[in-house]
Amino acid sequence: MSNSTPIRRLIAGVALIAALLAATSASASAGTEARTAPRPKLTLEGHGTWQVRDALGDVVVNGTGDLARRSGRSARVLVAAVVDADDGTLPGPGECESATTTVSAYGGPGIDISMIGMGEVCGFDVQIPTSIVTHVFTGTFEVYDVSTRTRCLLGTDGFFEVRLAVDGSAHVFAIDT
Template sequence: MTRSIAATVVTLAALALTAGASPAFAAPKPLVDLQGTGVGTYALDSAGSAQLVGSVTGSQFDGTYVATLTADDGALPAPGSCEPATGTLEVTSPKRSMRLDAVGEVCGEFADATYVVTHRFVGRYVVTDATSRRLRGTDGWISLILATEGRANVEAFDS
């Protein structure tokens, strides 16, 4: 009996040491993690595309953005409807730049006094051009948001 208790204590001690000695693995940091700062703006051009401008902060760098949202049929959908669309996001700072090209779906939203979003694009992007070579080819998800009074916002994350 004493021998089995001693064996159990030794086994538990070995397990405790092994668990404490195993290295912790952290998930890698995303290459792209951008969020709009403040409120951007948008305007519709003559072709029916939304042209967004504003500022972003995050990983790889902070900067200004210019984005385009184009529904496949050339007109943004009515509230409650969704359709295929494409988007681009170009981010620049004094020393860096990158371009994301995206495909996804734009949906018209029912806006009111408390919910001001009128259209929401969610899609998958690929970094097609960047001053940093390691960013080229990176992919992830992107969101372009249009709101009442010409307000806009963007978000992109390397998933």
């Protein structure tokens, strides 16, 4: 288990987002001299449901989402994810542990992308109705399998997150860095 707490990770995430927003705002206000950052090679956002596979001790997410690429093209895709905590069980509230996760996007025209990565899965106290998230996996990935039409994404790395909610819903997000 890691010494980090979900609150510390949440604060660090909020600080990172605030810093990125500030940097984006500063570069936009710098006028024509500022160069815009290139679009990410890929951004995946999906929603679905999750369940624990008791025999394996991992969590499986299935749903639908949108895959956007640097070219500006976007496609509706099916999304699947597997979160596998190192000890085969999800951590309790306030606890974190290492985990391996795979995320796949497929089903769009010529789209079949798989990402794998390491990170941490943390348990949270559910506080209905303001917070229904029970667990969050956060980590880094590398694209390791692609279809012919998405070959340019092979080896792309980035950040991904899988959120699990008490009502059985799930959210998946990935972006190259």
